[in-house]
Amino acid sequence: MKQYKRIIVFGDGWGTIAVVKGLKDFSLPVYVVSNDVDVLAFAERTADAKLDVYENELLLFAGYKPIVPKKVLDSNTCINIHYSLLPKYRGMHSTVWAILNDESELGGTIHLMSEYIDDGDILYQFRVQNDRKSTSRQYMETFNRIVEENIADVIARFIDGTLTPSPQDKSQASWVGKRNEKDCMIDFSKPIAYQKAFFRALVNPYPLPYVVCKGNKYVVTNVKYHPSNVETHLGRILNIDNEGLWVKCMDGYLVLQELRDEMNQVVPVSVFRIGQYLN
Numbered sequence: 001m002k003q004y005k006r007i008i009v010f011g012d013g014w015g016t017i018a019v020v021k022g023l024k025d026f027s028l029p030v031y032v033v034s035n036d037v038d039v040l041a042f043a044e045r046t047a048d049a050k051l052d053v054y055e056n057e058l059l060l061f062a063g064y065k066p067i068v069p070k071k072v073l074d075s076n077t078c079i080n081i082h083y084s085l086l087p088k089y090r091g092m093h094s095t096v097w098a099i100l101n102d103e104s105e106l107g108g109t110i111h112l113m114s115e116y117i118d119d120g121d122i123l124y125q126f127r128v129q130n131d132r133k134s135t136s137r138q139y140m141e142t143f144n145r146i147v148e149e150n151i152a153d154v155i156a157r158f159i160d161g162t163l164t165p166s167p168q169d170k171s172q173a174s175w176v177g178k179r180n181e182k183d184c185m186i187d188f189s190k191p192i193a194y195q196k197a198f199f200r201a202l203v204n205p206y207p208l209p210y211v212v213c214k215g216n217k218y219v220v221t222n223v224k225y226h227p228s229n230v231e232t233h234l235g236r237i238l239n240i241d242n243e244g245l246w247v248k249c250m251d252g253y254l255v256l257q258e259l260r261d262e263m264n265q266v267v268p269v270s271v272f273r274i275g276q277y278l279n
Contacts (some may be wrong), residue, residue: 128275
């Protein structure tokens with residue numbers, strides 16, 4: 001059983017806050033390294049941001065984006081919190097990708113770190129059913145609560161040797177990449193089931209779904225779905241009425257009920273014309 005004098009938490013964002021709050025009364029002193037003022041508001045102690053100064057320490061990473069050098073991993077015990085059911089969805093924006101791929105379950109993993117992305121033995125894993133109604137934000141809030149409630153027990157059992165790490169099965173692994181702005185453009189070649197997942201996945205704090213018309217970008221903040229197998233032009237405004245802009249997708253219409261411009265102002269439907277393409 002390895003002895004540690006303290007725990008050092010690295011990261012930014014609400015997941016890091018959940019960790020710091022969950023370790024508030026831990027038996028070892030907890031230090032925090034963060035660029036996030038909201039995280040630091042919960043920190044009782046802060047530590048050096050330079051990773052190479054640490055040796056034989058317990059380092060806990062949550063919402064930490066930079067790659068941790070192998071030298072640091074070899075010199076310390078490094079634990080990561082990743083919001084996916086590893087070995088699936090290694091990489092960035094994993095919860096969004098899992099929703100878009102219509103996974104039956106979502107969740108998170110606390111695992112030992114190796115030199116490879118989201119690799120290393122699993123210490124603890126939790127899962128929830130994909131109800132196909134909740135947004136990515138709602139799932140993340142659930143995950144944060146689970147981490148806050150369980151992180152102290154997981155770390156304590158790891159330290160005292162009563163928790164046995166479990167190797168990841170690489171044959172079941174998948175990798176996903178960081179999403180960019182263009183990934184938030186609505187793809188009208190996709191079916192309604194995908195569109196529903198898309199609008200559930202892309203909510204604040206992520207960029208919202210958007211369309212481009214005549215070179216102008218419009219964020220879609222309210223939409224409804226109208227199934228139809230009629231064969232016609234995808235991505236084209238085919239009707240405008242009191243409900244909004246009717247745009248054909250693979251197996252129906254997206255009725256764009258509220259659009260906002262880049263100044264976040266609601267755009268009247270009179271700005272658009274039947275026959276225009278959205279891309």
